[in-house]
Amino acid sequence: MKKISKKTLSKVWFRWMCGNLSSMSFQWLASFGFSDSMVPAIKELYGDNKDEQIAALQRHAAFYNTEPQLGCIINGVVCGLEEERANGADIDDEVINGIKIGLMGPLAGIGDAMVPGMLVPLLLSIAIGLSNGGNVLGPIFYIITYMASVTIGTYYLFFKGYQLGTKSIDLIVGEAAQRIREAFNLLGAIVVGGVGASYVAVNTALQISTGNEEAPVIINNVLNGIFPKLLSLVVVLFCWWLMSKKKVSALKVMGILVVIAIVGVSIGFF
Amino acid sequence: MKKISKKTLSKVWFRWMCGNLSSMSFQWLASFGFSDSMVPAIKELYGDNKDEQIAALQRHAAFYNTEPQLGCIINGVVCGLEEERANGADIDDEVINGIKIGLMGPLAGIGDAMVPGMLVPLLLSIAIGLSNGGNVLGPIFYIITYMASVTIGTYYLFFKGYQLGTKSIDLIVGEAAQRIREAFNLLGAIVVGGVGASYVAVNTALQISTGNEEAPVIINNVLNGIFPKLLSLVVVLFCWWLMSKKKVSALKVMGILVVIAIVGVSIGFF
Amino acid sequence: MKKISKKTLSKVWFRWMCGNLSSMSFQWLASFGFSDSMVPAIKELYGDNKDEQIAALQRHAAFYNTEPQLGCIINGVVCGLEEERANGADIDDEVINGIKIGLMGPLAGIGDAMVPGMLVPLLLSIAIGLSNGGNVLGPIFYIITYMASVTIGTYYLFFKGYQLGTKSIDLIVGEAAQRIREAFNLLGAIVVGGVGASYVAVNTALQISTGNEEAPVIINNVLNGIFPKLLSLVVVLFCWWLMSKKKVSALKVMGILVVIAIVGVSIGFF
């Protein structure tokens, strides 16, 4: 019975965490990050068999991309599978690759929504509050809480994945897992709403002069009277609509915003 | 294959929107509004056959009532059915009448809850805010937003109904539709709660004199300390209880409120 | 057909309400409270048969404990069962005891969560507000509202239980009942959260001196900036963790808090 030692597993985790995107390109993204991170495990499991080593390396050099931090759990799962395989279980390349491909997509989506979408803005919003007047507490708070939670969290997830091994397939693709993903999406949507309301800031300089010179109608106040931060909301929904309905890329959307900024200032809207 | 032209359909929509309650009485309400609105469609479908025309007119002169604006979708559905019928489908008077009767009830309830119950107070509450100090923005805001949303919305609903035709039966009476109705009721109940809290204003003038002449106990403050706007809430729930448990009519409830106002002022409660 | 008279039932209710814990000990708690409360009913049902009386008394002197107020419904149910039994129904000691034991647990849990957990703090929180500056309104409000709601409520529950009799088993142990219990737990958890936020008050006196003598960093403000009442929340969760994960008794937890208070003041934390 072969078993990957805890020390080797820790090495795999660390190697992945550091090198996941080290040689990233649009064509390969985290592919070599993944195969390289498997090196310690591969050497331990197939130490006596160079051919098996090469086969394993190649197996893990297929296209791969996910959110590297949350995605840590896949690396754990794959270590578990490799171990079973090395012990003779009937797990061929197809299966392992299938699992990697099946999991990397959902975890990229959820991961991006959870890490840069929720955890980062949440901690930053607190840190910004603490930074008031240039206080160093803010950055220190962020560095400590972010680093600690992600380091501990990914380490935990990696080992959880390893323990689950093949069981993970049900658990991550099954019905309950889908509900969990949906639940996280729901949470993500709510928090993103809060981020939008907190940090998008669109205001108009428009005024309608009434008879009374002193008291023109300030359109910005009117709009906020209808609903607070209405213009900011409109801009977010506009960007969303462009991207999800008109399939405009994020970069082009930024271009459009540049145009809007320029035109808006020209016509006195901003 | 007979087909009602888009122009004729628009005419039906417009004729219904204008004339729905034009000759309303408790006995007939929107009956003639409905049959009259069908005239252009009837002429187009049965143009060569006076008997069929008369039959169609009579078919649509049965008792009819619903919330005229949201109810627009029924008119669309009926146009769809008439078209199918004119093309020989097996749709007799019973069916058409059954659909009208089956839909008009739910749509009257939901419609009243949505239009005068939600949309109108919502837009008015914003408009009232904008009207501060007699500002014309308020009325203008209301006129534009109400007219635009209802005109566009009913036009859309009418044509949606027309496209659905017989399929509408499942869709409006089926399980999912019931859940949608329930969902709208839920939304209505919450918004109505907000309307009640915003605009019912019952306060008592009662005071309990303590030893200290200067600081009598002001009952109104005590009650609001227990729960804000408690008296207003009590009055709403009292009216609701009268109407839904004691089957008192709205008019009688108003009479009771008149009595309460008079007695209340007499005994120094108000 | 024997029937317990309404007057006798009222007596049972009253006798239970007064004497439930009159002779409480950890070993017996409400046991004698229960059997003693049954005396009027037993006399009425088995008036002619001393042996049956003794059997009934003994039947109800088994270990018993529940939240005495909400638990009133069980007394009603048991009266209903005794009546059926006296009329010859096939209800033996096992059944009656089984029902009592089956119900007393859930109702103790829910009862403690609802009465001292929700109703009392809710009314007290209002009363505390009304007591501002030593105003007698507060205590009077509490006395009246608490006494009235519990007296009426328990009386109602008792008679409801009596009417249900054996039907109660389904109703209190069935699927819908479990959902109701869950719903009450949910409500309880939310309200307890509010109680915690309102009345736990943990603050730290820690300061970090910066270069600027005048403006040290006040840690309490920093923590509240992260999340309002963060320290209070931490203390509650710490107590909860001790009790539910480490199985520490409430008394020992209080001992730990005493130690924390002393150490905290020593090291300048408080």
Place this chain on the structure above:
Amino acid sequence: MEIGVFQAILIGVLSYLGSLSCPWLLGLTGGWYTISRPLISGFLIGLVLGDVTTGIIVGVAVQVVFIALVTPGGQMPQDLNSAAYIGVTLGILMVKRGGTVESAVSVATAVGAIGTIFHNFMMFTNTFWNAAATQAIKKGNYKGLFLNHWVLPQIVQACYRIIPTFVVLYLGQSYAGDIIAMFPVDSFIMRALTALGGMLPAVGVAILLKQVTKKDIDIIRFLLGFALVAALGMNMITLAIIGAYFAYNHFVYTAQSIPAVAAGGMGDDLEEEL
């Protein structure tokens, strides 16, 4: 402020155009639900009388009383139309002559109660035209239907609205000052009317509440909305968003055991269809 003949007629015509059954402004959409709202009528009357600001101020105050008015099956607990035109115009007059806005509201409230007579009378007389229309339909007589649905009922309805409005406003305007004098703000009747005005919206709210609740326990939803606004001061749009979120949840979470996917599919269909 004086109301001229022409102005009084104009207000009467506006009143007619805003009545529930009037078809000319896209039916009740532009009529009843738009220009019969006291906020809008205040604005329009202000335009007619040349003081928009006062018009809107009085309109807002009266609007609040009738904010939740609903007329299920044509039943009218208060005649919003006469409150909006006769009532608000009288109110404006009173305010211009030194009365308070509160007293203006009281008068509008009283007028609204009396006005129900006109509505109910119309509902009664229309049965005659209805009978004639039934006959016309039987014979396929389109002209007859047109006459008895679009023309005759409207002529009568126009009289019901324009004449009383004109009479009350043009002839009654001299008494407006007297009303103010007769019922000072802290008179019994004014205080009673003010108290009534505060309670009146409760009727509309209760009618709606009855309509949107099936079981008694559903009023917890009403209480939720009430509490969020009363205790947190939430504005109505925020409340509507929260409500919409909960409504969507309700739709999703009550999906029954009916084969999950199928049900989901149906819901999706409906969502896309409607």
Place this chain on the structure above:
Amino acid sequence: MEIGVFQAILIGVLSYLGSLSCPWLLGLTGGWYTISRPLISGFLIGLVLGDVTTGIIVGVAVQVVFIALVTPGGQMPQDLNSAAYIGVTLGILMVKRGGTVESAVSVATAVGAIGTIFHNFMMFTNTFWNAAATQAIKKGNYKGLFLNHWVLPQIVQACYRIIPTFVVLYLGQSYAGDIIAMFPVDSFIMRALTALGGMLPAVGVAILLKQVTKKDIDIIRFLLGFALVAALGMNMITLAIIGAYFAYNHFVYTAQSIPAVAAGGMGDDLEEEL
């Protein structure tokens, strides 16, 4: 302020009437859950001593510490009764002699901790009467049951409450001033007791929290309530309404695959029954 013999006895009697097992005020309904609440005891003691205002002020402050006290299965983490009578009375004395309300709370907290001895002692002695009651029941001896359930345990309990209260208050009152003098507000012990007082409600809250959560993740509900109050300053009734709305939702949305209508029916039944 001086406490007379009669006053001290009266407070002792109130203390007895408010003890957990005392039956005379509709059992724990009027006793433990009403007059043993420090807010109420403060009021009553105030009446006895002739200074209701001070009584209530001290009562409120002590009440807060014990707001969430719960005694599952007769276990008493703090003896509320002695805190409410001995503690609050001492507190009132201290305040009248120049002490702060905070120091009064500290003393009440300390008394509450010590008082658990009386409760536990009663729970112990009652086992004797319980044994006798068991015998009485076996013989169908109603009188014996009555004596050993209603009379004897109560006589003992009365002693446990009245005597210590009298002794501490009547004989101890002369030391109240000394306590204030001995432990100034910023003394170590006072600061520790104050810190303790702020943390104590956490115990009751945690006991309840444990009771209402089945799974760890359920504490998200607790967090919800905490956040709404801590961050939005929501009052308790508003929170209870929101909570009730969510509770109702929970009931509705967890209806299982069990034939929909049947389940609904059952729920409805229950709703109507309970």
Place this chain on the structure above:
Amino acid sequence: MEIGVFQAILIGVLSYLGSLSCPWLLGLTGGWYTISRPLISGFLIGLVLGDVTTGIIVGVAVQVVFIALVTPGGQMPQDLNSAAYIGVTLGILMVKRGGTVESAVSVATAVGAIGTIFHNFMMFTNTFWNAAATQAIKKGNYKGLFLNHWVLPQIVQACYRIIPTFVVLYLGQSYAGDIIAMFPVDSFIMRALTALGGMLPAVGVAILLKQVTKKDIDIIRFLLGFALVAALGMNMITLAIIGAYFAYNHFVYTAQSIPAVAAGGMGDDLEEEL
């Protein structure tokens, strides 16, 4: 304020360490997601330049613009790294020379837009090393893999980051004053950049929104979060707690007809597993 050679290099090295693909600080965890956040870079640059306070003030302002930046599949709508190092440093310089914080933000925004070139160029050049790595793997050549994954791409990447940063900061610093002079705060370009800065976070927000919504109606959840913060001023943690409560509800209430217990069990498993 002057930037010395050594300081400029140090900032360049920090910039490299914070770039998305740099492995040395636990990969993107300590790099991209920590020291490339403008709040942190402001702090670090402040340390290097000897004015932490100004560094953090500028960092906070720039951070807000990029609060919701997400880079799905390595696509970078804005190069946060150059904004955080080149942009923030220039911003600090400008503020020290009398510019406003707003103008500093504008410059950082502009730099962020231009910086995407460096990122995309790296993504392009890395394909060469990728090809070599593929060959190495084929032969089981671990050294080759190491070289082409850890060493060579990083050397190139270090150049892409350190050189431009050094050049712009060290050589460009003399122009910082000129930029301020050229574009006064109320100049057209500054106003446009400020408006842009206010709108930019919308892009990140919209990207995320697209990712977390499956059906259009799901944006009601986004609206809920938006409304709670915009209208009630709720802080982010409170919102996250509310959101977590709703998320948990969603998990519980969507449990399907699949035999209730089994489904519950699975969920429980997962909860415990994950």
